[in-house]
Amino acid sequence: MKGILFPCRIYLFLVVLFLLGLSPRPAQANALIFELNNQGLALLSDNQFKLGPLTIFLSPWFYTEQNQTTFGLKEGGVDFGLGSFHLTAGRQLNSFGPGRYAFPLLAPPGEGLTGEGLDQVAYSFTTKRLSYKKLYAWVPVQSKIRLLLGQRATYDLGPFTFGFGETALAKEGTPDFYFLPLPLVPVGLYHFLALQYLNLPDPEGTLNLLAELDLTLHLGANAKIYAAYLIDELPLSFWPEGASSTEGKVTASSHTPLKDGYQAGAEWNRPLGINGLTFYAEYTRINRHTYSAQDPFFSYTYKGKLLGGSLGPDSDQLNLELMTTGHDTWEFGLAYSRRRQGEGRIGDQWTNQPDQTHVFLTGTVETTAQFALTAVKTMGLTGSDQVALTL
Numbered sequence: 001m002k003g004i005l006f007p008c009r010i011y012l013f014l015v016v017l018f019l020l021g022l023s024p025r026p027a028q029a030n031a032l033i034f035e036l037n038n039q040g041l042a043l044l045s046d047n048q049f050k051l052g053p054l055t056i057f058l059s060p061w062f063y064t065e066q067n068q069t070t071f072g073l074k075e076g077g078v079d080f081g082l083g084s085f086h087l088t089a090g091r092q093l094n095s096f097g098p099g100r101y102a103f104p105l106l107a108p109p110g111e112g113l114t115g116e117g118l119d120q121v122a123y124s125f126t127t128k129r130l131s132y133k134k135l136y137a138w139v140p141v142q143s144k145i146r147l148l149l150g151q152r153a154t155y156d157l158g159p160f161t162f163g164f165g166e167t168a169l170a171k172e173g174t175p176d177f178y179f180l181p182l183p184l185v186p187v188g189l190y191h192f193l194a195l196q197y198l199n200l201p202d203p204e205g206t207l208n209l210l211a212e213l214d215l216t217l218h219l220g221a222n223a224k225i226y227a228a229y230l231i232d233e234l235p236l237s238f239w240p241e242g243a244s245s246t247e248g249k250v251t252a253s254s255h256t257p258l259k260d261g262y263q264a265g266a267e268w269n270r271p272l273g274i275n276g277l278t279f280y281a282e283y284t285r286i287n288r289h290t291y292s293a294q295d296p297f298f299s300y301t302y303k304g305k306l307l308g309g310s311l312g313p314d315s316d317q318l319n320l321e322l323m324t325t326g327h328d329t330w331e332f333g334l335a336y337s338r339r340r341q342g343e344g345r346i347g348d349q350w351t352n353q354p355d356q357t358h359v360f361l362t363g364t365v366e367t368t369a370q371f372a373l374t375a376v377k378t379m380g381l382t383g384s385d386q387v388a389l390t391l
Contacts, residue, residue, distance in 0.1 A: 026051045035113055040065025044074060044113040055079040057090075061114050075117050084126040093117040094135065096152045096165040097263070098214045098226040101319040101337075102284040104261045105165045105212040105230055106150055107309030109302055118148065118302070123181070129156045132183055139302045145172040146297070148307070149179070149187055163214040163228070167307070169298050174206040186211075208298035210308075214263075222269040230308075232259035232290045232300075256350055257359045261286040269325075280321040288314040288344035288359045299346055306346070314344025314362055333374040341366045 031046040043062040048055060059074040077090010094117065096106035108115045122135035130153065137148040152165040168187045170178060175198075178190045188209055214228035265282035290313045291300035300307050311317050321335040343363030374390045 033113060042113040053081050055081065063114050070114075072114065072116055074113070074115065085123070086125070087123045089121050091117045091119050092122065092135075094120075094137075094150065096150065096167070097212060097228055098161075098163055098216050099228070099263055099265060099282055099284065100267070100280055101282050102263065102309055102311050102317060104228070104263060104284060104286060104308045104311070105210060106152075106167055106307060109305040109307065111310060120148075125183075130154070131156075134181060134183060136179065139169070139307070141297060141299075141302070144297065146170070147174075147179075148302075151183075151186075153184060159218050161216040161218070163212075163216070165212040165214075167210050169208045169300070171206050171297060178207070205295070208293050208295075208300075210300070223267065225266045226264070228263040230261035230263070230286075230290070256352070257287070257289065259287065259290040259292070261290055276324055276326045278323050278325050280319070280323070282319045283316065284311055285316040285360065286311055286313050288342065288362055289348055289350055292347050292349065294349065296347065301346060311339070312341075312344075312346060313348070314342035314360065316340050316361075329378050331376040331378075333372075333376075335372040335374070336370070337372075338367070338369045341368075 027050040029048045029050075033044040033046065035042045041064050045058075045060055047058045050056075056078055058076045060071065060076075061074050062071045063069070073091055075091050075093060077088060077092060080087045093108040093115075094106050095103045095108065097103040108117055110116055118135075118137040118139065120135045120137035122133060124131075124133035126132070132151070132153045134151040135149075137150065139148045140146050147170045149168040149170060150166065152163070154161055154163045166186055166188065168178075168191075175190075175194060178187055178194075180190075187207070188211065191207055191209065210230065210232050212228055212230045214226060216224055216226040218224045261284070263282070263284045266280070268279040269277075271277055271279045286308075291306060291308060292313065293299055306312055317337065317339045319335070319337050321333060323333040324331050340361060342361040342365050344359075372390055374388060376386055376388045379385045379387065
């Protein structure tokens, strides 16, 4: 056995040396980003070190306000890339969906420079028409094992781009085949097979699924519109409580509402033929009870932050933005956002009471409106340095 292992090690060593000899010289990129406002100072150091197909990335952050100082890691890990295929291990940001301001299915926990990604293993690849990513993230809750399985695929058909996304919170005891790293196979399909055809002990209590379907329509080279639909839990489980089927018609004594959300948006370059301008618009609505589960273990949160972004249940958000583009030294932006928040919160359960009929903007509604004017100045001989001022 030793006689076999020794030459194998020599061959492996020679292969590594050969690959390193073919790889280009190490390349390093660094950026320092800071944000100063009336609350405090945030610093982010963005670093990348590339050696052949390997890229090491590290982005620590530092925040100070008055007498309190905190720090953390936004992203950090190793990426192995061969062509359009990438295998990543470490902390990474994720944004699932076609949106620009909100990603109801999966978004980075937290906002700004101090937001942090998820600790995960992921792979991704692209072809001429298909773009795909699959991840396995570590999101424990109350010191209990919990994993987030996620995948996102988009397929380009010229004027149309179809998108599908799926996430699943899985607890310890979930069947092993749920974790197969096969591309494009929904975890919902594994769950359906386990429930219908396999004799497994209570697979229904080991998983909580969310899915999103979206469509983008490209209106020529300068404009596009998109729409997305988010649904919480399995679509097959949405059957009215106490329902019965007679002569092909469904009647129900009581109705459990869908836990879902909607999004629509648009991007318009050169609006009304004006060069150097881009207009963005986006509306997102999340109904009450979305992201909540009967078992608190499956609530769609991690470290107290929503995995679907800052826009929680029983709320909506409108974003409008006009930006200048194509300028060498100065860029300007004018943005407006309006958010409405009802009294619904994570963990709310449908109790099927006669007075419980609304699933959107319930109770007292809080409305927040914000205008922002941003100016960006590009400096330096290479144009790699920028200073931004936002009012």
